[in-house]
Amino acid sequence: MSISSVNAAGTVLDQYQLKDSAPKSNELGKNEFLNLLVAQLNNQDPLSPQDNGEFIAQLAQFSTVEGVDKLNTSMESMLSGYQSSQALQASSLVGRKVIIPTDKAVVDTSETFKASLVLPATSGNVYVNVYDSAGSTVSRVNLGQQEAGNVSFMWDGKDASGNTLPPGTYKFEAQATYGTETKALYTMLPANVDSVTLGQNGGELMLNLAGLGSIGLSKVQVIGQ
Template identity: 50%
Template sequence: MSTVNTNTSQSILDQYQLKQKPSTTGDSALGKDSFLQLLVAQMENQNPLDPQDNTQFVAQLAQFSSLESMNNLNSTVESFMGSYQSSQALQASSLVGRSVIVETDKSLVDTSSSLTGNVMMPANGSNLTVKVYDDKGNLVKTLPMGDWSAGTVDFIWDGVNEQGEKVPSGNYKFVAEAEIDGTPTALSTFLPATVNSVTLAGGEMYLNLAGMGRLPLSSVLTIGQ
């Protein structure tokens, strides 16, 4: 006749833990093999006169399988994100020393050559103008652009003021405005800048631009030579 295990003072979990070797890493997570050993120990020590319902074992296995799948998915996603960030950093590092067009109203301008920028027209408009200010806020030049349809409009500043004199190189601000539906409307400008270095912060890539500081990679409109 089979003997019923009546030792109720010690749980199956306690019996299992006595067989384990001390952890050398401090990791107390229950692995798949350990879970199966615990499940077998639970089955071996159940009361044969009142056995545990098989559906309970199946439910335990299903819960563990679901948890293991989630852990594997998390590991896969983390690995994918690490690879993506490394790839993004490698691509961004190739921009160092190159010229990019970014959404900004300020630029470090070398007036020995012409500057080409862009204005974004959200809708058809008239009397488009681009005003150039120096770093002291003085108006240097007004560029009349006329009427334009919705889209990107190029403009060129040759580095001279209203008197036709060449101004010194430095930081300049560009303010674009047009009348849209009869209302004066401020417009976004996109200006060139040289990439000095790149920075990865908070999962996003930033470009450190000469004369502009740090801007997100997502603000880049075009990449030059």
């Protein structure tokens, strides 16, 4: 490579220098990398010029630094858009009812409570025990024989004697018998969304449920009215 070629290369590289101020950290940014490369070209030994292959490799390094910088900018933009989407979801969920996998629910006993359970295989005897906040059994919902799948059930808010119980948090224990075995079942119960917490750094949106605590949006099965 001749001296004139080196100077030409330096002139071309000079065109790409940005006029930004010095970096605020000790990291080597793309501007500093470019300045070092140009300085190397301007100060190399004319009798022993830089090898073409090495020069191309350094330009490739600069291209990589430039690409990483643009990728970081794009990722920041995507994250910002995702957080905006989360905020929109949050505003639409507050005050609505969701169906989640849990065994507890806040029940308004003046109305019929509707929920469902997951039955993995057909059973001749399916039932749901209802417990109050003190852990005492207050009622049982008998469903008899049921086919495998999601099985709906209802509770009228009354105890075994037909007395209406006070509103509050109740536990629902679904079970099914298979011969001499009794197996516990998953229940899908409704809950009201009081508020939401936006995920930090792209994390999951958390729903704060009335009387039940928080749960991730990914665990919600159904979003109701």
